[in-house]
Amino acid sequence: MFQSSHPFLRIEIFKFQVSHQKLEIDLRKIKTEVEIQDKNDSRQSSRIKKPIYNENKQCIRFDAGLFTNIEREIFIRISYKDILYKFQSNLKAFQKLSDGFRHQISFAPKAQAEILIEYKDPSIPKDSQLQTKLHGQRYAERYQSVLKHFGHRFVAKIFKTPTFCSICGDLLWGFAYKGFQCQRCDCVIHKDCYDRGVHACTGKQYADVETMKEHHFQQQQFSLQTIFCDHDGSFIKPGHSYKCMECSMVVHRRCRSKVGHYCGYQGNALEAYEIWKKKHKSDPDYNYQYNGDLCEIYSRFDRFDQLNNVKEVIQRMSKLHHSNTTSGFQMNEIQFLTTLGFGMTGSVYLVKRGECYYAMKTLRKNLILEGQNLEYVKSERDILIQCRSNPFIVKLFYAFQNVERLFFLMEVARAGTLFNILEYQAPKPFKQDRIVFYTGEIICALIFLHSKRIVYRDLKPENVFLFDNGHVKLGDFGLSKQNVDNNHKTKTMCGTAEYIAYEIYHRDSYDENVDWWSLGILIFELSTFKTPFYANNSTDITRNVLSDQVIYPETMIKETRQIISGLLERDPKRRLGNIISPHGLLKDQPFFREPYTFDAIENRLVRPPWTPTSLISFKTKTKIPQLSELDPKDALLLLSTPEDTFRNFSYISQDLITFL
Incomplete structure (x- = not known):
C-alpha cells in the first residue's frame, strides 16, 4: 500500500462488468494492473503496481499519490478471458470523484467498473480530516416523482x-x-x-x-x-x-x-x-413525412458515411420549425476568457463585451428539457429579476438565447465562492468576525427572498459568492421555488445531501424555514470545516439528520453553539429564524456583537473584516474556451420543441447601458 507524507487517493474497485453481459464478473477472476505516469518538462517516469482482491473489503484496492507540481496520469488495465480492458485519466480529474459516493467509469472495449475514491492526507490528524479537501465540491439533487x-x-x-x-x-x-x-x-x-x-x-x-x-x-x-x-x-x-x-x-x-x-x-x-400516420397526413406541423424522416435518420444514423448527410436532413426539417432566439443578439460580440465552472446542463465562463466583464452561465436546451428542468430555469430567471436591486444577491444583467442554449449574463465574483475560501483556509480556522459577517450578509439575502415568498433550498458554501470588496452574495437559484409561505407549502425532495433540512428528509410539507436549517449547517462548517451530519453516503446522512444529535467541538464559543443549536431545531415552528420561535429573533442573537451587529451589517455600516487578495484574472488565457458543438441527434431532437417553450425568456437590465 502507498505510504507517504504526501496526500494520496485511495481507490477501490467494487464491481466490473462487460457491457454485453448481464452478470457481474467475480473480481477474483480478473487481473488488474495500475500504472501511474509522472509528467514534467524534463522527463517522464512511471510506476506499475498489480493490486489483488481484498477479501475483507471485498474489492480491489490501491493508492495513487498526489504531488503539487507534478502532473500525473493513471492507467487502469483489467484482463478478463484474454481480453484487455483499458481506462485512462488525469489524476487531478480523478480526485474530483472523491466525494464519498460510488462512481462508474468506462473502459475500452465496452466495460464498466464501479469505484469509490477517498482523499487521504497523512499530514492531518485522522480526527480532523477536512471534508472540504476530502470530498470536493458537492452537487444538489432533485428527486424524481415516481x-x-x-x-x-x-x-x-x-x-x-x-x-x-x-x-x-x-x-x-x-x-x-x-x-x-x-x-x-x-x-x-x-x-x-x-x-x-x-x-x-x-x-x-x-x-x-x-x-x-x-x-x-x-x-x-x-x-x-x-x-x-x-x-x-x-x-x-x-x-x-x-x-x-x-x-x-x-x-x-x-x-x-x-x-x-x-x-x-x-x-x-x-x-x-x-x-x-393517416390521421396526421395533412397536418403541417406533424405530417407523416416529418416523422418518416425521423425514423429513417435514427434507424440508419450510425451508417451515414458523412456527417453532412445528417446535417442536410436536419436543415430540410428545420424549415418546418421556428426556433426561439433573441433577436439582434450576436455571439461573436462576446469574447471568452476562461472557464469558471461546470454543471450538469452547462458551464459558466468569464467573458468580455466591450470594456465590461461578466460571468456567463450557459445552459443547453436539450439537457434542460431532458432533465425536466425547464420550470426551474424559468423560475431562476424570474427570481434574479425580482432581486435585481438587492445588494446581497448576485445581479443579473441579461438573459438571452440562441437555437441551442440559454444564457445568463451576471456580475463576476472575482474571489470565487466560500467553498474556495474554505479549501484555501483549511486547516487554519476562520476568525470569528469573518464568520459573523458572512452569516449576517447571508441572512439579509434570505430575509429578502422570504419576503418575496421564495424558498432558496440550496444554501451551501458553493453558492455563496465572494467579491473583491470582501462582501458576499447569494447566487445559483436553480432549486429555488416561488410562492411558498406558511400557508402554501411544498413537498419536492431536493437539495444538497449534507444541507437538506430535517422536514424534507422526513417527507413533510415544508416552507421557507428549511433555509434556516441550512444556515445552521453552514455556520457549523465555517467554524469546523465539516458538516454535523456528514457520512460517506446519502442513506447514512439521512439517518444522521433524522436521529443523531449534533456534537459540538469544545473549542466552539458559546454564542456560535447557541445560534447553531437554534437553527438546527427539528421542529420548524421552534426553529430560530421563524418569527414565532421561542429562541427569539435572529438579529437579536448574542452571536452578532459589536462592531458586527446585524443592523450594522444589513445597512452596510461596517467594512468587511477581510478583503481577498487572490482574484480571478481578467487576462486572456493561452487556451481560449469555446462552446461545444451539439451532437446531431440532440440537434434533431430540439426540432420537436414546441414553438412557445422558451418564449419571453430574454431580459435586459436597465443597468446594462454599456452592453447595448
Whole structure:
C-alpha cells in the first residue's frame, strides 16, 4: 500500500462488468494492473503496481499519490478471458470523484467498473480530516416523482426516438410528446395511461388479479419493414424482433423477459403507428413525412458515411420549425476568457463585451428539457429579476438565447465562492468576525427572498459568492421555488445531501424555514470545516439528520453553539429564524456583537473584516474556451420543441447601458 507524507487517493474497485453481459464478473477472476505516469518538462517516469482482491473489503484496492507540481496520469488495465480492458485519466480529474459516493467509469472495449475514491492526507490528524479537501465540491439533487402501479415504478422520460405508448399506442417522441418509463421492466406509457395497465410489472402475480397467460415469443425472419416494440415502444432493428404466436405482440429480444404475463391483452403498436400516420397526413406541423424522416435518420444514423448527410436532413426539417432566439443578439460580440465552472446542463465562463466583464452561465436546451428542468430555469430567471436591486444577491444583467442554449449574463465574483475560501483556509480556522459577517450578509439575502415568498433550498458554501470588496452574495437559484409561505407549502425532495433540512428528509410539507436549517449547517462548517451530519453516503446522512444529535467541538464559543443549536431545531415552528420561535429573533442573537451587529451589517455600516487578495484574472488565457458543438441527434431532437417553450425568456437590465 502507498505510504507517504504526501496526500494520496485511495481507490477501490467494487464491481466490473462487460457491457454485453448481464452478470457481474467475480473480481477474483480478473487481473488488474495500475500504472501511474509522472509528467514534467524534463522527463517522464512511471510506476506499475498489480493490486489483488481484498477479501475483507471485498474489492480491489490501491493508492495513487498526489504531488503539487507534478502532473500525473493513471492507467487502469483489467484482463478478463484474454481480453484487455483499458481506462485512462488525469489524476487531478480523478480526485474530483472523491466525494464519498460510488462512481462508474468506462473502459475500452465496452466495460464498466464501479469505484469509490477517498482523499487521504497523512499530514492531518485522522480526527480532523477536512471534508472540504476530502470530498470536493458537492452537487444538489432533485428527486424524481415516481408513479406506482402493479409493481411498476414509472418516471418521466424524454424519448429521443419515435416511441409508442404500450397502453393506448399514441406517439411518444421528443419534447412535445413526453412519456413515462418503468424503472424495472422498461414498459413505456403516457402519464394518463399509467393506471390503466392490466398487467403487473415483469409478470409478477397479485392476489386480487386474475392469473394471466404467458406469451410465447419466436424470432421473426429478417425484414426491412419498420417495426416498433409493443413493450418499450421503440424501433426494432431488422432481424431483432420476436413475435408472440398467440396474440401477435412484437418485442425486442431484450424485452422478452420483461413483458408481463398478459397474452391477449395488448394491441399492436405498429398498427397504431399506421393509423396515426393517416390521421396526421395533412397536418403541417406533424405530417407523416416529418416523422418518416425521423425514423429513417435514427434507424440508419450510425451508417451515414458523412456527417453532412445528417446535417442536410436536419436543415430540410428545420424549415418546418421556428426556433426561439433573441433577436439582434450576436455571439461573436462576446469574447471568452476562461472557464469558471461546470454543471450538469452547462458551464459558466468569464467573458468580455466591450470594456465590461461578466460571468456567463450557459445552459443547453436539450439537457434542460431532458432533465425536466425547464420550470426551474424559468423560475431562476424570474427570481434574479425580482432581486435585481438587492445588494446581497448576485445581479443579473441579461438573459438571452440562441437555437441551442440559454444564457445568463451576471456580475463576476472575482474571489470565487466560500467553498474556495474554505479549501484555501483549511486547516487554519476562520476568525470569528469573518464568520459573523458572512452569516449576517447571508441572512439579509434570505430575509429578502422570504419576503418575496421564495424558498432558496440550496444554501451551501458553493453558492455563496465572494467579491473583491470582501462582501458576499447569494447566487445559483436553480432549486429555488416561488410562492411558498406558511400557508402554501411544498413537498419536492431536493437539495444538497449534507444541507437538506430535517422536514424534507422526513417527507413533510415544508416552507421557507428549511433555509434556516441550512444556515445552521453552514455556520457549523465555517467554524469546523465539516458538516454535523456528514457520512460517506446519502442513506447514512439521512439517518444522521433524522436521529443523531449534533456534537459540538469544545473549542466552539458559546454564542456560535447557541445560534447553531437554534437553527438546527427539528421542529420548524421552534426553529430560530421563524418569527414565532421561542429562541427569539435572529438579529437579536448574542452571536452578532459589536462592531458586527446585524443592523450594522444589513445597512452596510461596517467594512468587511477581510478583503481577498487572490482574484480571478481578467487576462486572456493561452487556451481560449469555446462552446461545444451539439451532437446531431440532440440537434434533431430540439426540432420537436414546441414553438412557445422558451418564449419571453430574454431580459435586459436597465443597468446594462454599456452592453447595448
